[in-house]
Amino acid sequence: MPDQSMTGAALLNAATLGDEEAVWKIAATEPYGDLAYSDPRSIWPEVLATLRIASEEMAAAIGTCLLEHMLEVDFDFFHDAISKSMSEVPMLADAASTMSKFGQSLSPVNSAKFDDLTQKAWRLRHRE
Numbered sequence: 043m044p045d046q047s048m049t050g051a052a053l054l055n056a057a058t059l060g061d062e063e064a065v066w067k068i069a070a071t072e073p074y075g076d077l078a079y080s081d082p083r084s085i086w087p088e089v090l091a092t093l094r095i096a097s098e099e100m101a102a103a104i105g106t107c108l109l110e111h112m113l114e115v116d117f118d119f120f121h122d123a124i125s126k127s128m129s130e131v132p133m134l135a136d137a138a139s140t141m142s143k144f145g146q147s148l149s150p151v152n153s154a155k156f157d158d159l160t161q162k163a164w165r166l167r168h169r170e
Contacts, residue, residue, distance in 0.1 A: 053085075057092045057100055065092075065100040069107035082112035086123065093133040105137035114145030117152050125159055128166055138163035 053074060056064035068074055077085045089108055093101060112120045128135045139160060147156045 051088060053104075054088050054092045057096050060097070062097060062099040062103070065096070066103040066107070069103045074108060075111075078108045078111040079115055082116050083119065086112070086120070090127060090131060090134070093131050093137060096133045096137075098133070098136055101133040101136035102140045105140035106142070109137055110141035110144060110147070113141065113147050113156070117146035117149075117155075121152070121155055121159060125162065128163060132166065135163040135166035139167055 052068050053065065056068055074085060085108070089104060089112075093104060096104065109120070109124065113124075124134060124138055128138060141156075141160065143153060143156055146152055
């Protein structure tokens with residue numbers, strides 16, 4: 043979990059309460075929005091824990107407000123982390139399927155890996 047003094051586990055708490063609107067607001071604002079750029083590894087454990095209990099709407103918020111920006115600044119780490127965790131955390135696949143490319147995700151090599159990741163997410167979401 044991130045340093046409780048910085049986040050207070052607000053994202054996870056909102057998801058636990060089933061408050062989708064709060065998850066959107068928290069994911070898009072400080073400190074989470076800033077940490078997605080400045081120290082994304084610090085919020086990864088809470089993001090993953092939140093996705094274990096998240097609804098599809100919450101996963102969309104996390105994918106578009108946090109994960110895509112975490113990949114933007116630390117592509118190699120988060121590409122591997124997301125790829126390895128998607129089969130264990132189904133809502134992570136949902137979140138990954140909502141992401142767009144920014145920053146490091148735009149380089150030719152990373153862009154191809156990003157496409158493979160989102161295709162894997164799509165396949166995981168649609169298998170029955």
